Amino acid sequence: MARPRDTSKEDLPKVKITKESIKETLLIYNYLKPYRGTFIAGLVFIALSSGTMMGFPYMLQKLIDSAHGTPKPPFAFSPTTIALIMVALLGVQMIFSFMRIYLFTYVGENTVSDLRQDIYKRLITMPMNFFGQNRVGELSSRISADANQIQEAVTGLLAEFLRGCLIMIMGMAYILFINFKMTLLMLSVVPVIVVIALVFGKYIRKMSRKAQDQLAESNTVVQETLSGIANVKAFSNEWYETGRYRKNISEVVNMSIKNSRFRGLFVSFMLFSVFGAVTLVVWYGAGLMQAGQLSFGDLTAFVVVTAFVGGTMAGFAEIFSQLQKTLGATQRVRELLREQVEDVTVTDTVVEEQYRLRGNVTLEHVKFSYPSRQEIQIIKDLSLNARSGQQIAIVGPSGAGKSTIVSLLLRFYQPDSGRILFDGRDAASIPLSQLRRQMALVPQDIHLFGGTIYENIAYGRPNATLEEVQNAARKANAHEFISRFPEGYNTTVGERGIKLSGGQRQRIAIARAILKDPVILLLDEATSSLDSESEALVQDALQNLMKDRTSFVIAHRLSTIRSADQILVLEDGRVRESGTHHELISIEDGLYRNLNKLQLFEG
């Protein structure tokens, strides 16, 4: 029957059940290993609870027969005694069911939490290129929807399958034992009804999903028109939109009415066939009873067990469809777990003496194109030499490749050819985490994490004390405005917190970098202009930050880089001019000189 739509699950694609996909899924069961004992105990409780469940119709049979005075050994007791035994049986069943649910939830939650942590560790250590090629939404659904599906498989699916098998086997054996011929009669009708119900049910589900999609489409019209209401009104197109909506809605109505015919047919068919089957079996059983071959209790137990078996058969279809979804989920998760990660550590490490940098940076004939756009070379033969403590300014028009240089220095990407050297050593010979620990990036768009100002600054060195954080904030000219907030350093920022101005955010980012105390500083100057007071505070903070470290500054305003040791004028992936401000300004018709004259950059 058509059920309410559970979009979170239906959106998960199914895959074909093949030997390969099953093998993949079984590998996920590796995560079960640490909880093997509990898992096996859970399986035992499933078997026990299925067993006691089948004991119920058996005792029911004895109870009814005892009323007729025809109980057969070994339960030739009074009805009251049998009823008490049944209550005891139900009590035991309660314990078994409780244990089954508790143990499987314990195992399921723990395994999926291990799996989630592994996926997260993978995600966070993937190279930058990976993030350029995958959508964040899709990646996060690996950790939420896919992991959920796997959890259900670990706990629910296997348990349901085992329970189903046990009930089918025990149930079939039991009704065969009650009466062979009646079982054959039952087998000739019940599975047919189940199969028809499944096929029909699937078709109806598909139809109702279509109707829901149609409804969603009509909602898009509503959203579109309401969010662009000014357009609708300005064009006086209310009549047009009303017509569009009417057309959409009438499609929904048509489809739903068409569906109702099938649903009506399905429900009436099911009522007819289920009760018809019961009538048929009971009629046949009544004949056997008349002939003295069957007791009243036998007949009752037979009908109850048949209902169990029929229900289990139908349940297998759901297990099958869940299995397909799980195979899809595990395939995607396994793909992710197989991806090549960056060589970074996920434990907190300190800079080792052998990798401690002095801050000399050399680029030799570096060429680079982004892996996702191999055909366009962004950096074309770039060489530069920065000595420890120097300030290198990179200027040039938008799209020239300035930020790309910063990404290469951080080793987000590898050059296609040429070398990057730190203190004369090839960058590739320094472990990534060791290298990046000695660098700090102050980007153009400053990202503040949801948390307090203290936490945001301490991101530069997560174990810093409040005093160290405050000192960094002072140097970054941020202490004063932070102290003015009623909650000071405990003020929450980010999505749910207060909104800081552009200049304030920059100073937080500068404090974060000061706290990290990097050897090499990478600074992407914000393009948005600040008011002159704020600008002066930021510039002063930047001077504090750049003191005694090699700094690469992507500058958008030339006024801020006059004192730089070297200015590289980049155009189309090449260094067109380089030198100090005075050297460059004196080049007749030079690029820098012209840019300076304009005092205006495209970027």
Ligand SMILES: Nc1ncnc2c1ncn2[C@@H]1O[C@H](COP(=O)(O)OP(=O)(O)OP(=O)(O)O)[C@@H](O)[C@H]1O
């Ligand atoms: N992740 C990426 N994948 C593919 N191409 C990219 C990627 N990032 C940047 N590009 C391209 O590389 C070129 C250089 O970009 P880059 O950001 O280095 O320029 P920029 O000089 O910093 O520009 P701006 O001053 O506007 O920030 C651009 O054409 C851009 O489209």
